[in-house]
Amino acid sequence: MTTVPTxxxxxxxxxxxxxxVFEAFSRAEHVxxxxxxxxxxxxxxxxxxxxxxxxxxxxxYGMDHTARGAYRExxxxxxxxxxxxxxxxxxxxxxxxxxxxxxxxxxELTVRQVFPPWDALxxxxxxxxxxxxxxxxxxxxxxxxxxxxxxxR
Numbered sequence: 001m002t003t004v005p006t007x008x009x010x011x012x013x014x015x016x017x018x019x020x021v022f023e024a025f026s027r028a029e030h031v032x033x034x035x036x037x038x039x040x041x042x043x044x045x046x047x048x049x050x051x052x053x054x055x056x057x058x059x060x061y062g063m064d065h066t067a068r069g070a071y072r073e074x075x076x077x078x079x080x081x082x083x084x085x086x087x088x089x090x091x092x093x094x095x096x097x098x099x100x101x102x103x104x105x106x107x108e109l110t111v112r113q114v115f116p117p118w119d120a121l122x123x124x125x126x127x128x129x130x131x132x133x134x135x136x137x138x139x140x141x142x143x144x145x146x147x148x149x150x151x152x153r
Contacts, residue, residue: 006114006115006118007112007113007114007115008111008112008113008136008137008140009110009111009112010110010111010137010140010141010144011108011109011110011111012108012109012144012148013103013106013107013108013109014106014107014108014109014147014148014151015105015106015148015151015152016105016106016107016148016151016152017102017105017106017107018077018078018100018101018102018107019077020107020151021077021100021107021109021147021151022076022077022078022080022100023077024147024150024151025048025080025098026046026048027046027048028044028045028046028054030150031044031046031056032044033146033150034143034146034147034149034150035056035058035143035146036058036060036143036146037058037060037138037139037142037143038142039060039061040058040059040060040061040063041058041059041060042056042057042058042059043056043057043059044056044057047071048071048074049071049074050071050072050073050074051070051071052070052071053068053069053070053071054068054069054070054071054082055067055068055069056068065086065087065088066086066087066088067084067085067086067087068084068085068087069082069083069084069085069093070082070083072095077100078099078100078101079097079098079099079100080097080098081095081096081097081098082095082096083095083096084096086128086132088128089121089125089128089129091121091122091125092116092120092121092125092129093116094113094114094115094116095113095114096111096112096113096114097110097111097112097113098110098111109144109147111140111144113136113140115129115133115136116129
């Protein structure tokens with residue numbers, strides 16, 4: 001068995017002001033434009049406030065995945081913390097933190113996604129989670145590239 005990651009950590013600089021990059025996370029019509037990795041489309045519902053919920057349905061390559069979660073912390077325009085779990089893998093939860101740092105007219109965004117403890121998942125959940133955990137870094141890399149393209153427009 002290969003080792004699965006426990007978290008994803010990515011930092012990227014955007015040629016856009018911090019408020020604009022933060023705003024791209026706050027409304028479904030924005031999130032749908034950038035959140036899906038290459039080859040996928042997204043449908044989102046976003047209630048952007050502490051305790052608010054969201055859902056993201058990603059469709060592509062013959063797959064259809066829905067993730068849902070809740071916002072734990074929102075500090076405009078500095079930080080967002082949210083939970084997320086996949087509908088087809090009940091009983092697990094990832095925690096994602098996005099921090100936004102102004103660098104002049106640019107923004108440094110750091111995304112840290114922490115996965116549930118591997119040994120807390122059933123063998124069936126592990127089988128479903130392994131490819132998602134293994135592909136999370138590449139998926140986030142593609143999504144952040146799309147975000148960069150989106151905030152340029």
